[in-house]
Amino acid sequence: MRRHEWVPLDVIVRRANMPEKDVLYRLKRLNKFEFVVRSTYGYAVSGMGYDALALNALYKKGILKAIGNKLGVGKEGDVYLVLLNDDREAVLKFHKHGKTCFTRSKRYRDYLADKHHISWLYVSRLSAEREYNILNELFPLVKVPEPIAWNRHAIILGKVEGEELKRIDLEKFLTKDEIKKLFYDVVEEIKKAYDIGYIHGDLSEFNILYNGEDFVIIDWPQAIEKYHPEADFYLKRDIHNVCRYFKKYKIDIDENKIFKYVKGIE
Numbered sequence: 001m002r003r004h005e006w007v008p009l010d011v012i013v014r015r016a017n018m019p020e021k022d023v024l025y026r027l028k029r030l031n032k033f034e035f036v037v038r039s040t041y042g043y044a045v046s047g048m049g050y051d052a053l054a055l056n057a058l059y060k061k062g063i064l065k066a067i068g069n070k071l072g073v074g075k076e077g078d079v080y081l082v083l084l085n086d087d088r089e090a091v092l093k094f095h096k097h098g099k100t101c102f103t104r105s106k107r108y109r110d111y112l113a114d115k116h117h118i119s120w121l122y123v124s125r126l127s128a129e130r131e132y133n134i135l136n137e138l139f140p141l142v143k144v145p146e147p148i149a150w151n152r153h154a155i156i157l158g159k160v161e162g163e164e165l166k167r168i169d170l171e172k173f174l175t176k177d178e179i180k181k182l183f184y185d186v187v188e189e190i191k192k193a194y195d196i197g198y199i200h201g202d203l204s205e206f207n208i209l210y211n212g213e214d215f216v217i218i219d220w221p222q223a224i225e226k227y228h229p230e231a232d233f234y235l236k237r238d239i240h241n242v243c244r245y246f247k248k249y250k251i252d253i254d255e256n257k258i259f260k261y262v263k264g265i266e
């Protein structure tokens with residue numbers, strides 16, 4: 001499917017190295033389970049089929065043991081609670097690009113402009129790989145989830161206890177000084193990520209999980225290298241979003257000063 005939106009039957013027969021009637025039999029069954037969809041042009045794997053391929057691979061590699069409840073439906077994918085082979089709880093995130101969010105996947109399209117056909121499948125896989133690699137560079141130096149495994153459009157991450165800042169009223173259990181400290185701790189993580197080379201790119205109270213004591217910054221697939229020509233724009237926007245959230249608690253913040261601090265310029 002990297003080359004075809006719909007894979008013609010003869011291509012599948014050639015790749016499967018099986019008689020056509022056997023291939024047709026299997027495709028029919030996969031279609032019945034809704035793992036494969038068909039059109040007059042050929043066949044395509046469905047979202048569910050791609051999920052199944054990733055789960056199967058992670059299971060066969062001896063990483064994944066069981067899959068549990070859905071933790072949430074994010075902007076671009078679904079997140080599930082999972083059990084690893086070593087009985088540790090973790091989180092599995094399926095990246096699903098090109099379906100709901102135009103602006104974010106557009107960036108991937110720019111960067112794939114040389115490819116003829118870009119399937120949502122390939123873009124989702126790239127996005128998962130990218131988030132996994134970035135987390136590997138950041139963890140454990142920056143407060144981000146532990147990257148555990150990656151296959152196709154799925155990544156397995158360490159489970160973070162906590163809720164999105166968006167859903168918490170900090171004033172209920174923190175003093176103003178403690179809220180201020182939390183703000184500067186978040187700034188410190190932005191700076192650490194920047195020093196390693198990344199700007200989050202979608203930072204806000206939705207992507208910071210807080211458990212009353214500590215926090216973790218999640219959701220990194222769109223992160224931007226600090227040498228990107230528009231890096232300053234994204235860094236300013238991230239800082240602005242965080243400041244906007246904390247200003248609601250009447251914390252006195254100079255955004256420009258924070259920006260300079262993160263960049264390391266006085």
Ligand SMILES: Nc1ncnc2c1ncn2[C@@H]1O[C@H](COP(=O)(O)OP(=O)(O)O)[C@@H](O)[C@H]1O
Nearest residue numbers: 072074075076077079091145157158159160219
């Ligand atoms: N490592 C994690 N531990 C616990 N919950 C998580 C973790 N990663 C994501 N989640 C939950 O899933 C939601 C969506 O994940 P996120 O990475 O932000 O993806 P999206 O791009 O869909 O926003 C988060 O808001 C959070 O509630």
Ligand SMILES: [Mg+2]
Nearest residue numbers: 074206207219
């Ligand atoms: Mg998110």
